[in-house]
Amino acid sequence: MKTIASELAYFLRGRARKNLKVLFLYCSFLIVMTLIYAVLFRALMWNLEGREFSFIAGVYWTITVMTTLGFGDITFHSDLGYIFATLVTISGVVFLLIILPFGMISLFLAPWIEDRLRYRPTYELPEGTAGHVVIFGIDATTRAFIRKLQARGFPFVVVTPDHDEAMKLEEDEGLRVVCGSPTDVKVVAAVRSASARYIIANLSDSENVNICLTVRSYCQTPIATLVEDSEHASLLHLSGANQVIPLHKLLGRYLAVRSTTCGALAHVLDSFGDLKIAEIPVHGTPFSGQTLEEAKIRQQTGLAVIGIWERGTLTMPTRETVLEDTALMVLAGTREQLRTLEHLAGEKEEDLIFILGHGRIGCAAAHFLEHKPVPFILVDRQENSSCSEHVPIYGDATIRNTLMSAGFNRAKGVIVTTNNDNTNVFLTLASRHMQPHIRIVARANSEENVDQLYAAGADFVVSNASVGAGILLNVLEAKASAFLTEGINVFRRSLPETLAGQTIADSRIRLRTGCSIVALASAGESDPKVSPPPETRLEAGSNLILIGTPEQEEAFDAVFVND
Ligand code: AMP
């Protein structure tokens, strides 16, 4: 059934869809021609031969003559009538019996057969395939994940039951694809699941449960799955998933963490032993407007400022860098040192966050703020049937009055999280316009819109696909979540052999790759040395913790690791 449906769906896509419109126009032309002939038939019969026929009889006569059936039950008996009947027969032969079938074959049948003959999907990976990632379900998240796999040279295969999708993925996007049902154990075996590195299930929750059960009936390869409703997580675990990722919940948290401007609470993003990497807004600290040298953060707290994150750009600070009020500092140090800094940040000020969109992600953000606690107001144009705890303000957030009457002028931060990126860009722009100093955190449903959201005035943009892909990659590489925010990576590498014995300044790591060394852990030492000065010598066997954009991380691997 599914195959027939997917074959029929072929005619609703691409070139076939355009041809369908041509066919529709042509059929309309045939119908109009038939109706005109039927009218002429009645008029000629009455005027030439004095016989009266109904309009229906006229249509019936025209069709039998045009299709050359010619039953002969109604015929003309005059010369003009014979000429008219001949004309109708000839146009029937030309338009109905020649052009129509010819068109059907050349516009539909031939391209369809050609497609089927030209592309033969793969149904099985070669025996001995191993160490690959098997991906069930392709969407923006798995696409972003695949780009990361490709950059790292990890082999992978995408499984899809749809012949056309397989063709598109393989021929247009150059991916390795196997065509087959994800819940068929034969397909699970054919993609060599037993020797795979990881299996990613990214369909609906119920389909993912089914995939997990099918895979578990065959092999023990670890499975990671994204879950739509976090209440289904335990079912997925029960059916055999090793990692269940509640993406919407995590996205809500990411957004919420960055929206609060109060109390300058540090948010720990990553840990390497005792070394914590954390973000803290400059706003709320006494350092706002000072240069890094004036702020004396290191002297006062022991923390190293390893990055400054502002409006989508990460910069490596120098002593002269000014700490803008809207920026976030990325810090490295111990938990105690972070506490000292929070202490310095002083009194909490009143905060109020607007959450625009009370869907799965907005609701998760609200839950996070609730626990901090930070006051918030939710706005949505419709009810969220899966949430009974929050009482949002109902209305279209794009209408200025909806926000203003809810007290938007008191807001210190806004989380823009509707499911439509155009709306999100609009709301970002409108929020910046209404409240120039508000902190805006926006969600990008599609990665292409990240730049537009920054251009519209967002302070932070979180893209669903990149967050999902980042988490999947961390699962694959068995890291504790090393995902910072859109555009920053903190990562660990062992010291490339070529650099052993050089000083940090000699290694020119920053110049060659853009990455900076956050910390250096000598072989056998558990405590990494944070922000080592440029004259530090790099000893063989030590570990580097680096910070950089994803591109800079790739550049590091290209220059030092893959050489
Ligand atoms: P989700 O993708 O589950 O986070 O849901 C997104 C939410 O955004 C849905 O609850 C939508 O009703 C909501 N939404 C979309 N457009 C608007 C809008 N213009 N104003 C308010 N809420 C919106």
Ligand code: ZN
């Ligand atoms: Zn809710």
